[in-house]
């Protein structure tokens with residue numbers, strides 16, 4: 001399904017190490033290699049705090065990896081500066097995880113939504129009102145909300161303002177970080193239909209961070225599973241239930257569903273979560289894996305092909 | 319006497335009535351879920367019950383009773399006494415509620431020390447313990463971090479830890495697990511249910527995850543356009559309700575192996 005010549009963005013050996021209190025080092029991303037394909041969606045799932053947002057922020061030049069490179073149409077975006085960087089920003093747009101923190105609460109919705117369009121001179125100031133209305137209605141918000149302030153919106157309304165702003169520029173790549181987590185499932189469905197329609201029409205590439213496995217598998221072409229800074233599995237979206245990594249399987253076992261047996265206790269990983277300040281030397285998941293072998297404690301596994309478009313980083317499958 | 323009784327309230331922002339004719343009643347140890355449309359007023363209702371409506375919001379009709387007493391006219395002092403052990407809240411946007419220039423630990427220690435007469439060192443220890451119960455690795459490091467140094471779900475778990483510290487009689491939880499991966503979510507859901515088992519804590523949980531709502535609660539209220547659209551037991555909502563909006567919601571729940579859009 002994936003063709004090398006359609007790779008539009010590629011992360012190569014990307015790591016990010018933060019300085020933490022007491023001179024300690026926090027490994028948020030460890031040697032990440034991922035490819036984004038033209039017109040396709042890459043879903044990124046994984047434990048809270050495993051480094052998903054850290055990674056996606058590189059794509060929009062909000063942070064730089066400690067090492068590694070990110071190639072956009074073959075060029076390292078980390079090396080862009082000044083006007084080139086500014087122009088590049090319209091090609092890759094991001095919807096942030098925390099809309100309340102990414103916009104000035106005193107800004108009118110109209111201005112939030114139209115700001116990038118005005119910055120890149122895509123519309124005239126006189127067109128602001130009509131444009132804002134059109135975009136808001138696309139995300140199922142009333143056009144009159146254009147006059148409201150960000151701080152007077154509900155959680156899910158704010159998220160939709162963020163989405164409207166990001167799609168306004170019709171970028172080549174949209175990165176959405178937990179962008180639908182505050183939406184009711186009915187509006188969420190509308191949004192997914194909207195972005196998949198845009199994707200088909202304009203061949204947009206989407207990076208979608210999401211905790212809802214049922215949702216992400218409904219439209220992602222490929223899913224990458226991340227654990228403690230490492231990509232542990234990459235597989236086609238529709239095959240998520242065939243995930244082979246023990247962590248992927250643990251995720252599948254913890255999903256709440258309306259068709260589940262409510263008398264059974266929900267499964268989870270019982271053991272303590274390891275700290276990114278103190279990553280085990282072998283496999284990052286070894287301390288919590290019930291199939292851990294001797295080698296897992298010593299040797300860090302790498303991604304190996306196990307099927308068509310399917311890679312796993314686990315000693316069980318070597 | 320009910321623990322919490324909301325009696326036919328109207329809540330307005332400015333002159334705009336946002337929630338109308340809302341009533342609910344709950345007893346000790348009960349878990350009620352509030353689900354429904356984004357923007358329908360779920361956050362507004364529980365913030366009203368907590369006496370902390372955002373700017374311009376006011377209860378303009380009806381009454382809210384906690385242990386039989388109307389909270390609408392409560393003084394600051396009375397709220398201060400009630401919050402923590404009586405009632406506590408996990409905010410939808412825990413991250414945005416944090417002061418960005420203060421270390422997480424300073425705020426947490428201060429919170430603990432307004433409720434308990436203990437030393438800073440003891441309060442720090444208690445804070446770390448609560449954070450680790452929320453599956454945050456290295457609670458000591460989290461305490462020393464500024465909010466921007468934590469991930470979205472880590473900030474949310476700090477909020478959950480604070481809300482659960484004093485095993486309140488009533489916990490108001492606004493989308494507590496929406497920023498968490500499914501395994502961490504499962505842990506937190508269990509922890510909340512253990513609060514009820516051990517301390518009889520009653521919980522109102524606002525969630526978009528109908529699976530979580532059905533798993534946790536005894537009773538489910540569906541909201542739309544500022545009103546209660548439908549309500550009943552889990553079995554009623556899942557299998558018996560003829561309400562068109564409830565059905566629309568249930569049909570839209572994404573599930574593994576379900577509808578695909580591409």
Ligand SMILES: Nc1ncnc2c1ncn2[C@@H]1O[C@H](COP(=O)(O)OP(=O)(O)OP(=O)(O)O)[C@@H](O)[C@H]1O
Nearest residue numbers: 018028048049050051052053054467468469470471
């Ligand atoms: N600016 C920073 N300084 C120091 N540490 C940071 C910084 N940003 C993130 N971290 C740390 O990096 C790790 C990864 O954080 P990140 O926000 O990428 O996680 P995430 O996978 O997006 O989690 P969530 O699902 O909870 O949003 C966390 O341990 C976090 O504390």
Ligand SMILES: Nc1ncnc2c1ncn2[C@@H]1O[C@H](COP(=O)(O)OP(=O)(O)OP(=O)(O)O)[C@@H](O)[C@H]1O
Nearest residue numbers: 152153154155156331356357358359360361362372
């Ligand atoms: N401070 C405010 N001033 C004015 N209007 C507000 C304010 N806060 C919320 N509203 C409006 O009140 C309505 C209800 O908002 P509320 O936050 O209670 O919704 P919600 O059900 O929690 O939605 P979500 O699921 O998206 O969080 C929304 O239409 C919102 O725009």
Ligand SMILES: [Mg+2]
Nearest residue numbers: 053097469470
């Ligand atoms: Mg994140």
Ligand SMILES: [Mg+2]
Nearest residue numbers: 154155361410
């Ligand atoms: Mg809300």
